[in-house]
Each structure stands twice: as structure tokens, then as C-alpha cells.
Amino acid sequence: MMRPIASVGVENIGLEQIEGVLAQQREYAEFLERHGLTKAGGDILLRVAWSLANGKKPCVTDICLLVDYPRTTALRYIAMLEEQALIQRERDVHDRRRWLVNLTPKGSTAIQRHLRTS
Structure with a gap:
């Protein structure tokens, strides 16, 4: 006889x-x-948007730390998001070793639509 699970x-x-x-x-x-993303890709896209909404253009290292995935995994998904034209990377004019990450118009539209329906 099974005992009921206590609640x-x-x-x-x-x-x-x-x-x-x-x-x-x-x-x-x-x-x-809808956007053909994995959870990791979606997390990165949202973290880029979150950083930008906080007034900071994140660098690739910032994004890797924010999503708490192994660096190689985060870099792979950043490249995939760039291939899908949802984000773009650009060299930091003040530090040529760093790459900054920004939403593209397509990425911005995707995030805005998601937030409106949430």
C-alpha cells in the first residue's frame, strides 16, 4: 500500500x-x-539586451561571465547569434583587444516582441 506524499x-x-x-x-x-535558438543562445541574447538596457555595451568577456556557461560554449553561441544577424561584434576603439557586443535591429525587434508578449 502506497503512502500519500506529504504536502x-x-x-x-x-x-x-x-x-x-x-x-x-x-x-x-x-x-x-520562433528564432531557432537554444536556451544558451536565448540567454546570451537576453543578457546582451539587459546590459544595453543598463547603459553598458558589453564585451564578449562580460557576456561569458553573465551567462555562467563555459567560455567556449558562450563563444560558440555568440558566433551563432552573429550568423543569425541577432547580434554584432565590433572592436572596442579604446582597447583593440576587446570585442563589444550589440543587438542588431533584428535582435532588438526579437527581444522587444518577446517582452511585449511576456
Whole structure:
């Protein structure tokens, strides 16, 4: 005979909160699918947008640190996003060793559409 699973502490969790999180996850998955992105690619695109919205044009190293993926993985996805014309890299005029990352108009439009539907 199976014992029922105890529901300790669930009385403090609102059903609406859980449904809201699940809805956000579905919307994010749809956004990724619409643009042919993996989760890693979507995370990088959002971090670039987040940095720009905070008034900072991020460099490639900043993005690698923000997404907390191995550097090689982040660099691979940055290259893929650039191939899809969602972001662009440009040399930092003050430090030629650094590459800055910016959204393209296509990338900006994709993020804006996603945020409007979220």
C-alpha cells in the first residue's frame, strides 16, 4: 500500500504564482523556437539586451561571465547569434583587444516582441 506524499509547506505557495512562472517558461520556449535558438543562445541574447538596457555595451568577456556557461560554449553561441544577424561584434576603439557586443535591429525587434508578449 502506497503512502500519500506529504504536502509540507505548500499552503504558502500560491497557485497563481506557480501558473505565472509556468506561463513565462512557455513564452520563453516559444520565443526560442520562433528564432531557432537554444536556451544558451536565448540567454546570451537576453543578457546582451539587459546590459544595453543598463547603459553598458558589453564585451564578449562580460557576456561569458553573465551567462555562467563555459567560455567556449558562450563563444560558440555568440558566433551563432552573429550568423543569425541577432547580434554584432565590433572592436572596442579604446582597447583593440576587446570585442563589444550589440543587438542588431533584428535582435532588438526579437527581444522587444518577446517582452511585449511576456
